[in-house]
Amino acid sequence: GAGVSQSPRYKVAKRGQDVALRCDPISGHVSLFWYQQALGQGPEFLTYFQNEAQLDKSGLPSDRFFAERPEGSVSTLKIQRTQQEDSAVYLCASSLELGGFGEQYFGPGTRLTVT
Amino acid sequence: AQKITQTQPGMFVQEKEAVTLDCTYDTSDPSYGLFWYKQPSSGEMIFLIYQGSYDQQNATEGRYSLNFQKARKSANLVISASQLGDSAMYFCAMREGGSNSGYALNFGKGTSLLVTP
Numbered sequence: 001g002a003g004v005s006q007s008p009r010y011k012v013a014k015r016g017q018d019v020a021l022r023c024d025p026i027s028g029h030v031s032l033f034w035y036q037q038a039l040g041q042g043p044e045f046l047t048y049f050q051n052e053a054q055l056d057k058s059g060l061p062s063d064r065f066f067a068e069r070p071e072g073s074v075s076t077l078k079i080q081r082t083q084q085e086d087s088a089v090y091l092c093a094s095s096l097e098l099g100g101f102g103e104q105y106f107g108p109g110t111r112l113t114v115t
Numbered sequence: 116a117q118k119i120t121q122t123q124p125g126m127f128v129q130e131k132e133a134v135t136l137d138c139t140y141d142t143s144d145p146s147y148g149l150f151w152y153k154q155p156s157s158g159e160m161i162f163l164i165y166q167g168s169y170d171q172q173n174a175t176e177g178r179y180s181l182n183f184q185k186a187r188k189s190a191n192l193v194i195s196a197s198q199l200g201d202s203a204m205y206f207c208a209m210r211e212g213g214s215n216s217g218y219a220l221n222f223g224k225g226t227s228l229l230v231t232p
Binding site: 033035040041042043044045048055056058059089091093099101103104105106107108109 | 119148150152157158159160161162165167206208210212217218219220221222223224225
């Protein structure tokens with residue numbers, strides 16, 4: 001069955017470049033989350049969408065990070081003027097439940113390396 | 116302040132033995148949920164088990180059980196009859212339920228489990 005998919009799986013960007021990371025959640029899942037996972041650490045919450053509404057963006061580390069989910073399905077995480085500290089795996093998760101109390105189904109992640 | 120603490124960076128267990136992975140949490144919210152996820156070397160996060168703060172019984176899912184001690188704020192994962200395929204990183208996570216808590220799932224730093232033959 002179709003799980004959460006993310007693209008690209010790997011991205012190398014030169015410092016200062018903009019990147020866009022895509023997430024295709026499981027069909028029908030209203031909740032969508034983005035996380036950042038640095039090497040050797042647990043995932044850190046970035047932002048949450050309920051359908052197309054971005055209800056929580058408290059975890060976005062700076063105004064260089066922007067996320068959208070315009071039609072309540074596919075989501076894009078955009079990072080402008082990438083910095084070396086942005087190097088991490090970016091995980092997307094979706095859930096049938098509202099608000100994050102239910103099981104979250106994670107995608108395989110996008111590994112971003114900023115050189 | 117760290118909301119989830121996993122004090123064991125690495126654990127070893129022999130195949131077929133049981134192992135306990137520790138997790139303590141910090142919240143003043145009476146409503147919360149606790150999760151365990153497994154992350155193999157391939158990178159995907161796999162949901163294992165969930166415990167709600169108001170659940171009366173400890174959660175169980177197959178070989179996984181959660182030893183929930185609310186007064187001690189601990190939610191240890193017990194894996195029985197370990198298999199080689201259980202070798203992975205294990206993350207404990209919490210979702211607080213209060214109206215000001217946001218929607219974040221807060222993860223610990225993880226425990227690396229190695230199952231030996």
